[in-house]
Amino acid sequence: MKLKEQITINNDALLTQYLEVRRMTEEICEPLQPEDFVVQPVVDVSPPKWHLAHTTWFFENFILKSHLKDYKLFDKDYHFLFNSYYETEGDRWVRSERGALTRPWVNEIMAYRKYVDEHMRHFLQDCQLDEALSDVLTIGIHHEQQHQELLVYDIKHILGINPLFPTYKAFNSSEIEPKLDEKYLKVPEGLYDIGYEGDDFHFDNEEGKHKVFLHEYQILDRLVTAGEFIEFIEAGGYENHNHWLMEGFEWAKKETIKAPFYWFKEDGVWKHYTLAGLEEVNPNEPITHINFYEADAFSKWKGKRLPTEFEWEVACKKYQAEIPDSANFLDKRHFRPMPRVGSDHQFYGDVWEWTNSAYQPYPFYQKVEGALGEYNGKFMINQMVLRGGSYATMKNHIRPTYRNFFHPHLRWQFTGLRLAETL
Structure with missing residues (x-):
C-alpha cells in the first residue's frame, strides 16, 4: 500500500x-x-x-x-x-x-x-x-x-435476486469456440521469489519479497469452464462428501446448495442470471460465482487440487508475465467472463482464482502507522487468497503479485479456479 x-x-x-x-x-x-x-x-x-x-x-x-x-x-x-x-x-x-x-x-x-x-x-x-x-x-x-x-x-x-431478472446492460454472449483441451504448464522444483519488488504502486500485503521452495508441479493452462462444472454437478458432486472439506459440506447441506450462485435448472437446461439478464449457461465461459469450498471440491473430483498462491504467482510470471491484449477486464466493458481466446492462459481478468493459501502476512510485512494501517493487515485471518483479477477489475489495477482475499463461504463475487497437481 x-x-x-x-x-x-x-x-x-x-x-x-x-x-x-x-x-x-x-x-x-x-x-x-x-x-x-x-x-x-x-x-x-x-x-x-x-x-x-x-x-x-x-x-x-x-x-x-x-x-x-x-x-x-x-x-x-x-x-x-x-x-x-x-x-x-x-x-x-x-x-x-x-x-x-x-x-x-x-x-x-x-x-x-x-x-x-x-x-x-x-x-x-x-x-x-x-x-x-x-x-x-x-x-x-x-x-x-x-x-x-x-x-x-x-x-x-x-x-x-429480483424475480424479474432485470437487465443491467444488454451484451451479446461470445460465440467463440475456444480450445478447451486439458493441457498443463509445468514448473520445475526450485526456490522462487515471491512478492512485489519495484517502484510502482502496490499494496502493503504484497511486501516483502521473499523466497519460497516449490516442488515440481503443473497448473492448468486456462480457467475451468462452466461446462466442466456442469459435469461435476450432474455427477452428484454436491452430494458426495468424499470431495468436500467437512466445513464446506456442512455449508452446502445447511444452505441446500446444488449449483453456483445465480444458477438454476429449467426444463433440463441450466440457466443463470447475468448482467444482460437471464440466459442459458454458456459452457465455454469460465465458471464463476463459486466459493472456495466448491472450487476445492471440484478440484478433488477431478483428481487434482487448487494451486497455492505461490504456485499461481510463479506460473504466471513464467508463462504470462505481461498482461495480454486479450485479457478481459472492466476496461472492455463486457461485464461477463469470456471464453478463452487463442493461447491466452487467462491468468488475468475474467474471474478471480481461488488458491489453497490462507491470507497471511509475508515475511518482512510491516503495518503502516495511522488509519491506512487498517487497510489490509487486520483482515489476515480466516480468509483465502485469490489471484488474477476479474472482468470487473481495471487493467491498470492488477499485477502478478496482487493478493485478493475473501472468506471461503462467499460467492457473490466473480470467482472461479484452475487446477494444479504435484509431479
Missing part, C-alpha cells in the same frame, strides 16, 4: 488519473434507477449509493480536510455515515444497516462527489504534493478502483 521513493510528483498526471477513475465509478452507476441505489439484500452487499459516498469520503477525509486550507466539510454527518472500517477515524454507521440510509438522497451524494472533485481539482492544480501525500492520493485512486469492482458485484446481486 505504498510507493517507493519518487524524485518528482506529477500533479497533472495524478489529477488526470483521479478524474478518470471518478468518472468510471459514475459510468458503472449510469444504468441504475433511483430505487437500485439503496438496496442491501445481504450484509456483504453495500448499496451503490454507499459506494459513491464512501469513496468520496476517503478523499475528503484523508486529503482535503487536513491539507486544503479553509476547506469546509460538505456535511459533518457524512464522516459517521460513510466511514467503512477505519477504527482510527472514530464511530461509524453499522455495516449491516447501510440499506436503511434512504437519506441522504442519491442526488445529494452526487452533489457531494462534485463538491469534493472540484476541491480536489483546485488542490492538485495549486498545491505541490510531497511524497507522503502523493502516496495517500494514489492509494485513494486504487481504493476507488476496488470499490468499482465491488459495485459491479453488488449491482449484480441486487438485480440478480
Whole structure:
C-alpha cells in the first residue's frame, strides 16, 4: 500500500488519473434507477449509493480536510455515515444497516462527489504534493478502483435476486469456440521469489519479497469452464462428501446448495442470471460465482487440487508475465467472463482464482502507522487468497503479485479456479 521513493510528483498526471477513475465509478452507476441505489439484500452487499459516498469520503477525509486550507466539510454527518472500517477515524454507521440510509438522497451524494472533485481539482492544480501525500492520493485512486469492482458485484446481486431478472446492460454472449483441451504448464522444483519488488504502486500485503521452495508441479493452462462444472454437478458432486472439506459440506447441506450462485435448472437446461439478464449457461465461459469450498471440491473430483498462491504467482510470471491484449477486464466493458481466446492462459481478468493459501502476512510485512494501517493487515485471518483479477477489475489495477482475499463461504463475487497437481 505504498510507493517507493519518487524524485518528482506529477500533479497533472495524478489529477488526470483521479478524474478518470471518478468518472468510471459514475459510468458503472449510469444504468441504475433511483430505487437500485439503496438496496442491501445481504450484509456483504453495500448499496451503490454507499459506494459513491464512501469513496468520496476517503478523499475528503484523508486529503482535503487536513491539507486544503479553509476547506469546509460538505456535511459533518457524512464522516459517521460513510466511514467503512477505519477504527482510527472514530464511530461509524453499522455495516449491516447501510440499506436503511434512504437519506441522504442519491442526488445529494452526487452533489457531494462534485463538491469534493472540484476541491480536489483546485488542490492538485495549486498545491505541490510531497511524497507522503502523493502516496495517500494514489492509494485513494486504487481504493476507488476496488470499490468499482465491488459495485459491479453488488449491482449484480441486487438485480440478480429480483424475480424479474432485470437487465443491467444488454451484451451479446461470445460465440467463440475456444480450445478447451486439458493441457498443463509445468514448473520445475526450485526456490522462487515471491512478492512485489519495484517502484510502482502496490499494496502493503504484497511486501516483502521473499523466497519460497516449490516442488515440481503443473497448473492448468486456462480457467475451468462452466461446462466442466456442469459435469461435476450432474455427477452428484454436491452430494458426495468424499470431495468436500467437512466445513464446506456442512455449508452446502445447511444452505441446500446444488449449483453456483445465480444458477438454476429449467426444463433440463441450466440457466443463470447475468448482467444482460437471464440466459442459458454458456459452457465455454469460465465458471464463476463459486466459493472456495466448491472450487476445492471440484478440484478433488477431478483428481487434482487448487494451486497455492505461490504456485499461481510463479506460473504466471513464467508463462504470462505481461498482461495480454486479450485479457478481459472492466476496461472492455463486457461485464461477463469470456471464453478463452487463442493461447491466452487467462491468468488475468475474467474471474478471480481461488488458491489453497490462507491470507497471511509475508515475511518482512510491516503495518503502516495511522488509519491506512487498517487497510489490509487486520483482515489476515480466516480468509483465502485469490489471484488474477476479474472482468470487473481495471487493467491498470492488477499485477502478478496482487493478493485478493475473501472468506471461503462467499460467492457473490466473480470467482472461479484452475487446477494444479504435484509431479
